Amino acid sequence: MFCQNCGAQMNAGDRTCKRCGAPVRQAANQYQNYAQPAEGYHREEHVSTGGWIGINFLMLIPIVNIILLIVWAFGGSRQRSLQTWARAKLILLLISILITVAVIVILIVTGVNVSDMMRNGRYY
Numbered sequence: 001m002f003c004q005n006c007g008a009q010m011n012a013g014d015r016t017c018k019r020c021g022a023p024v025r026q027a028a029n030q031y032q033n034y035a036q037p038a039e040g041y042h043r044e045e046h047v048s049t050g051g052w053i054g055i056n057f058l059m060l061i062p063i064v065n066i067i068l069l070i071v072w073a074f075g076g077s078r079q080r081s082l083q084t085w086a087r088a089k090l091i092l093l094l095i096s097i098l099i100t101v102a103v104i105v106i107l108i109v110t111g112v113n114v115s116d117m118m119r120n121g122r123y124y
């Protein structure tokens with residue numbers, strides 16, 4: 001085999017090149033580098049289809065769903081897909097709250113009273 005840096009011939013067991021000192025990237029090392037991220041993926045837990053169904057049912061419960069979303073989003077969950085999904089849900093929730101607040105503010109500013117609207121509704 002030859003050095004990948006300077007091309008000098010080397011012994012099979014050498015860890016660094018004798019001429020230039022570059023570290024040897026052997027086929028075995030390459031395999032190790034390849035295997036490590038795959039191992040990392042196994043350590044990460046994935047949410048099963050049944051898990052997602054359960055999560056969606058939990059999301060139907062008011063208040064509990066918001067608490068669960070905060071726990072999943074910031075609780076250091078190992079389930080990254082659940083974590084990112086919970087964060088996206090919280091952002092969407094925040095946007096919908098901001099829109100609701102904005103609509104209420106616009107109604108107040110324009111002098112439209114919600115109770116008036118309800119009362120008017122009786123006379124249709």
Ligand SMILES: [Zn+2]
Pocket residue numbers: 003004005006007008017018019020021022
């Ligand atoms: Zn070399």
